[in-house]
Amino acid sequence: MLKTAYGDAVAQRSSEEDTYAKVTWRLIPFLFLCYVFAYLDRVNVGFAKLQMLSDLKFSETIYGLGAGIFFIGYFIFEVPSNIALHRFGARKWIARIMISWGVISASMIFVKSPTMFYVLRFLLGVAEAGFFPGIILYLTYWYPASRRSKITALFMTGIPIAGVIGGPLSGWILNHFHGMSGMPGWQWLFLLEAIPSIVTGFVVLAYLDDRIASAKWLSAEEKALLEKGLASESGHIEVHSAAGAFTNKRVWVLSACYFGIIMGLYGIGFWLPTLIKASGVTDSFDVGLLTMIPYGAAAVAMVAIGRSSDRNKERRWHVALPAVLGAIGLAASTFVPQNTVLAVLSLTVATVGILGALCQFWSIPPAFLGGAAAAAGIALINSVGNLAGFVSPYLVGWIKDLTLSTDVGLYCIAVSLLAAAAIVLTVPKHVVNR
Known part of the structure; x- marks a missing residue:
């Protein structure tokens, strides 16, 4: 009898693992691809900057404000967009987001003045609002909390992979297409890197399912197993209403924590090519190749940290320690500005820490x-956290114009990461460690 019970438990566990593996192979590679395109269109302005500023006679402050103003539009429309996704379904809403942001990103080729630069970056933020939190929300429709850390890490490796792919690709486009059909390389960059987002947006309509119940590729037994997994965690949920989210103090504490992490993310995202170029690398393609190193290391680290977090059922320190590591890496990079090897090494440490915490x-x-x-x-x-995407590039650009150095700006970002590490540890561990 004991053998039978044990055998049934093993068989059930095997069936459960097979079902979640099936869901993961169906959803995560595709969502990962979508996120690669999203992040690439958001930060390719960092590579365009290598040619764009001299062509258009923009200052570092203008660039920093334009890069950051994206997040003002993003901030204003983020909550309404995510509520719309919850109400109308992920499939239609994510498709709408991807198609509209692709069109606006391609329109960056028409930038001639600071005002046009600001307007299009703002509209890009409006278009993309709701995409990332929408995907995070979408994953909660399929995975219980006990599995979500590793899955979220797999999805979010789209950020470093966008760097691994996008760095060399962006450098190659800047060099290879410069002057073709009378267009500078930075215009080709915006145009060519927008096309995959538009195409993938239409694919979303045919590929994604809004919920478990509508997934024709799952059997009735598999659907029941997945629904049971979600139901098992419902007793731990403290807040259900939208109004309750706005009045819950932990939401605001986490917003402050996330602000500090995002200060680091876009400190790296918008300035990594510039920092590598400043270390003595002049060719755009070589800059792109070197950006692969920090992002590649971060992709591996993110998956490893996610596995460790799920295995130990510990969340807070898996955010705090990487954030501290990111701060150390950024601060260290200011001491080796003319040494390419040491600069890339310190920026790799920073990128691993920042993306690991994220x-x-x-x-x-x-x-x-x-x-x-x-x-x-x-x-x-x-x-709220992504308002740091406005503050971070503008702050570094303004400080660089003022002091002719990025050092003080990087120190400010490092302090923000240390603050994020301290803030996340104030969240009671019994609330999140499961």
Whole structure:
């Protein structure tokens, strides 16, 4: 009898693992690809800057403000967009987001003045609002909290992979297409890198399913197993209503924590090519190749940290320690500005830490937010945090114009990462560690 019970438990566990593996292979590679295109269109302005500023006679301050103003539009429309996704379904809403941002990103080829630069970057933020928190919300429709950290890490490796792919690709486009049909390389960069987003947006309509119940590629038994996994965690959810998310103090604490992490993310995202070029690398393609190193290392680290977090059922320190590592890496990079090897090494440490903290952070909010509160709360945290995407590049650009150095700006970002590490540890561990 004991043998029979044990055999049944093993068979059930095997069936469960097979079902989640099936879901993961169906969803994660595709969502990962979408995120690669999203992040590439968001930060390719960092590579365009290598030619764009001299062509258009823009200052570092103009660039920093234009790069950052994206997040103002993003902030304003983030919560409404995520609530719309929760109400109307992920398939249509994610498709709408991808197609509209692709069109606007391609329109960057028409930039002639600072005002046009600001307007298009703002509209790009409006178009993309809701994409990332929408995907985080979408994953809660399929995976329970006990599996979500590793899955979120796999999805978010889209950020470093966008760097691994996008760095050499962007450098190659800048060099190879410069002057073709009378267009400078930076215009070709915006045009060519927007096309995959538009195409993939239409694919979303045919490929994604809004919920488990509508997935024709799952059997009735598999659907029941997945629904049971989600139901088992419902008793831990503290907040369900959208209004409850806005009044929950933990949502605001996590917003402050995320702000510090995003200061680091876009410090790297918008300035990494510039920092590598400043170390003595002159060719755009070589700059692109060297950006592969920090992003490649971060991709491996993100998956490893996610596995460790799920295995140990520990979330807070898996955010705090990488954030501290990111701060150390950024600060160290200021001491070796003319040494390419040491500069890339320190920036690799920074990128590993920042992206490691970022991917683990998103295992925390869904642990106590459910239903409409998850849609509103995740979007609120992401929108408030992403205001750092405005502050970070503008601050570094302004300081660089003022001091002719990025050092002080990088120190400010490092301090923000240390603050994020301290803030996340104030969240009670019983709320998130499961």
